[in-house]
Amino acid sequence: MLKVLAGPDPLDTSTTNQPVANYRAAMEGPLKGLRIGRLGGFFAEDCEAEVAAAFDTAAAVLEAGGAGIVDITLPMIAEGSAAGSLIARAEAAAFHAARRRRNPDDFSPEVTAALDLGGMCSAVDYLQAQRLRRLVTDKALAAMADVDALICPTAPVAATPIKGSEKESAARRFRYTLPFNFTGFPALSVPAGLTAGGLPIGLQIIARPWDEAMALRVAANFEAATDWHRCHPEM
Numbered sequence: 001m002l003k004v005l006a007g008p009d010p011l012d013t014s015t016t017n018q019p020v021a022n023y024r025a026a027m028e029g030p031l032k033g034l035r036i037g038r039l040g041g042f043f044a045e046d047c048e049a050e051v052a053a054a055f056d057t058a059a060a061v062l063e064a065g066g067a068g069i070v071d072i073t074l075p076m077i078a079e080g081s082a083a084g085s086l087i088a089r090a091e092a093a094a095f096h097a098a099r100r101r102r103n104p105d106d107f108s109p110e111v112t113a114a115l116d117l118g119g120m121c122s123a124v125d126y127l128q129a130q131r132l133r134r135l136v137t138d139k140a141l142a143a144m145a146d147v148d149a150l151i152c153p154t155a156p157v158a159a160t161p162i163k164g165s166e167k168e169s170a171a172r173r174f175r176y177t178l179p180f181n182f183t184g185f186p187a188l189s190v191p192a193g194l195t196a197g198g199l200p201i202g203l204q205i206i207a208r209p210w211d212e213a214m215a216l217r218v219a220a221n222f223e224a225a226t227d228w229h230r231c232h233p234e235m
Contacts, residue, residue: 002212010075018210026079026213027220032066035146039152041073042081043176047156053154054193054201061220061225062151072150074143075177080136083129084182089118090126120170137183144208152176154202159233161199176204186212190219191228198233 008018038059044052063069093115100107102114107115144150155173180187185206194204203222207214223229 002216006212020179021211021213023213023216026217027225029217031062031068031218031221034067034149034218035147036062036067036069037072037147037150038069039074039150042077042179042220043074043152045156046175047153050193050195051153051158051201055151055203058222058226059151059205061222065221065225067218070147072143072147074179075139076132076136077140079132080182081175081179083132083136084178086118086121086125086129087133088178088181090121091112091118093118093121103129103193134183136179140183140185141208147215148207150206151218152204154192154204158195158197158199158201161220180204180206184209186210186215188215188219190222192222192226193228194231194233198208200231200233 003020003023007015008017009015059069096107096115104112153176155177156175157172160173175186185208187204187206189202189204192202193201195201205215205218
């Protein structure tokens, strides 16, 4: 599916002429010889114990498969995450403005609150956040100079129940994924465990821009070595 979607589209001016990789072939590549950065700092903060333990196990699986695991931190990620949240909310507010006027009840209270915040973003704030995006992206690329990919938990919390979850969980769910939306790095999540209560835990795999093939290669090897993608929580 990704191979079909990737590449330039003459009807979409936002696409580029980047060549499309052979993703299926990439998934058959081994872990041996790869260097994978284990993210710490921001990506270890506010992390629940069961999630942290599952992440440690996942890193060990990749290492056992032949990858070299090195500890790495990305500079200015906290600032970038805040700027990314501002950009996402402002753009979402603009995108959904007409629909909200027509059908305001289509949006949950949680989404409505986020869109209201986005609507209060000034042009100055938005432009400053976009300038910070370039700086944070450049620093992240420099930090990845000696590794092929990065790993971290998909979220600091396991999946939360639809009903009865704490309001704070909504913001925490995308704490570790937002920075890569902000920088534009390709990232994916694979199942990496279950909590004692049977809720899924994810492993996030991140590659350099335009190197989705590397993220898929690491993910395919992880799934080949584990059975978490075959496990399903009780419904």
